[in-house]
Amino acid sequence: MKSITIEGSLRTGFGKTATRQLRSQELVPGVIYGGSQEINFSAPAAAFKNLVYTPSFQIAEVKLEGKTYRTILKDLQFDKITDALTHVDLLELVDDKKVIATIPLKFVGTSPGVKDGGKLVIKIKSLKVKTYPKYLKEQIEVSIDNLELNGNIRVEDVKAENFEILNSPRIPIASVTMTRQLKQEEAAATPAAGAAAPAAAPAAAAKK
Numbered sequence: 001m002k003s004i005t006i007e008g009s010l011r012t013g014f015g016k017t018a019t020r021q022l023r024s025q026e027l028v029p030g031v032i033y034g035g036s037q038e039i040n041f042s043a044p045a046a047a048f049k050n051l052v053y054t055p056s057f058q059i060a061e062v063k064l065e066g067k068t069y070r071t072i073l074k075d076l077q078f079d080k081i082t083d084a085l086t087h088v089d090l091l092e093l094v095d096d097k098k099v100i101a102t103i104p105l106k107f108v109g110t111s112p113g114v115k116d117g118g119k120l121v122i123k124i125k126s127l128k129v130k131t132y133p134k135y136l137k138e139q140i141e142v143s144i145d146n147l148e149l150n151g152n153i154r155v156e157d158v159k160a161e162n163f164e165i166l167n168s169p170r171i172p173i174a175s176v177t178m179t180r181q182l183k184q185e186e187a188a189a190t191p192a193a194g195a196a197a198p199a200a201a202p203a204a205a206a207k208k
Contacts (some may be wrong), residue, residue, distance in 0.1 A: 001059055001136065001137060002058040002059070003058055003059035003060070003061055004051055004058060004059075004060055005060075006043050006048065006060055006061070006062045007062075008030070008041045008042055008044075008047070008063070008064055009041060009064065010039070010040065010041050010064055011029060011040040011042055022042050023086065026045050027043065028042060028044070028045045028086065028087065029041075029087055030089065031090070032090045032091075033089065033091055034071075034091045034092040034093075034094060034097070034099065035069070035092035035094060039069065041062065041064050043062070045084070045085055048088060051073060052073070052076060052085060055125070056138065057126075059072060059093070059136075060072065060073065060090060069092050070092065070133075071090035071091055071092050071093060072093065072101055073089075073091075075088075095134065096132070097132075097133075098130050099131070099132075099136075100128060100129070101128070101129055102126050102128050102129075103126055103129055103136075103137065103140050104126045104138070104140070105124065105126055105140050105141075105158075106139040106141050106142065107120075107141075107142050107143075107174060108143055108144070109143045110145060111144040111145070111147040111148075111176055112147070113147055113149035113150070113176030114144075114147075114176055116149050117149075117178075117179060118150075118177060118178055118179060119176065119178075119179050120147075120174065121174065121175050123175065124167070127160075127167050129163040130163070130164040130166060131162055131164065132162070135162040142173070144174065147175075148176065149176050150175075150177065150178065151175065151176055152172040152175045153174045154169065155167045155169045155170070156169035
């Protein structure tokens with residue numbers, strides 16, 4: 001399981017003035033939830049880069065004044081104008097306490113529908129799950145070995161041991177659709193097959 005280290009400081013000042021002062025120093029305020037108490041801290045904006053600007057799921061080990069908190073990302077806030085990171089919410093991992101996390105999906109195998117010329121369309125790139133910290137992993141593997149042309153894989157088809165999947169079970173997460181070329185080939189083949197019937201009609205009429 002990948003992890004990054006974020007070194008910060010406990011916050012002593014609160015309110016808009018204190019927050020503006022932090023941001024003027026290129027520090028981002030944050031809160032760690034889920035443990036015995038909420039922890040308010042701040043850390044350099046650059047320290048969050050590898051946690052925020054990546055599709056990967058990973059652990060953030062936050063070091064604050066000699067103590068380390070193992071956390072996962074919970075929520076983010078960005079400035080509406082500059083798009084700069086303005087606040088981070090983290091969730092502390094407690095061994096005997098389940099957490100809700102968003103885990104990326106990794107599609108593995110070879111789809112028969114793709115072999116037949118179809119196009120694999122990924123509709124959902126991650127799933128929301130509930131589990132104990134010890135079961136967290138970087139990604140959930142989903143096999144597409146049985147995915148036929150015009151077929152779907154739905155949330156309910158995902159087998160993830162030790163995970164309670166919170167997404168609606170009937171939502172499609174991947175499908176194989178017909179490409180434009182396949183549609184054109186089918187369209188070209190259909191009239192050709194139907195043209196044989198009219199051609200026989202004059203011969204039948206001649207016999208009468």
